[in-house]
Amino acid sequence: IINHQLIVNQNEENIRLLNERIQTINDQHQTELTQTNERNEQLLNEKNQLIQQLENIEGSRNENEQLKEKINQLELTIEQQQINLNELEKHHNELSQQLITLQNDNERLLEQIHQYETTIIQKDDLFKVQQDITQQFEQRYTELEQKHNEQHALMIKLSTHLAAKESETIVSTTDSTVNETWNTILAMNNYLRVENTRLTDDVERIRLENAHLNERIQTINDQHQTEVR
Secondary structure: OHHHHHHHHHHHHHHHHHHHHHHHHHHHHHHHHHHHHHHHHHHHHHHHHHHHHHHHHHHHHHHHHHHHHHHHHHHHHHHHHHHHHHHHHHHHHHHHHHHHHHHHHHHHHHHHHHHHHHHHHHHHHHHHHHHHHHHHHHHHHHHHHHHHHHHHHHHHHHHHHHHHHHHOOOOOOOHHHHHHHHHHHHHHHHHHHHHHHHHHHHHHHHHHHHHHHHHHHHHHHHHHHHHHO
């Protein structure tokens, strides 16, 4: 019985030790389980954080893609605007060149108009000179024609006197009257001879002046035609 009791006691002790060991193991397992749970929870939190970060990264990536798309659109818009700007600059340069050409043409036309007006004034002056010369010539011709008529009248008068003297039908006619008439006719002839010579010189001078004026007018016309071309 004692041995049996000893065995029982020993078994109880072993059981107690085993229980303690089991308890210790259980405690360790519980602690490890708790730590594992905590670790799992921490890992889960870290996983959730990583998922959130991934979601944030994905969102950022989407935003970046959208930003890239917007940037690409802006670049295309800027490129199109640059093309439009280049076209506008080209059109502006063309308009500026056309404006310069028109201004030059305008100045050239104004100069031609001024020269044409000057030419017209010169032609008017030359025409007035020709008119004055023609008027002077006509006046001289009228005077000479009047002198010629007077000479013709005196010749008729002299012929009448001579005829009257020969037929002795006119008693009032005297030699002194005939001589006076004859002297008058001679003086008139001399005057007309001088005037005819002067008239001839005037005609030649006027002809030369007219030729010179016509030459000047032709020169002015040629210059004007050249400037117009």
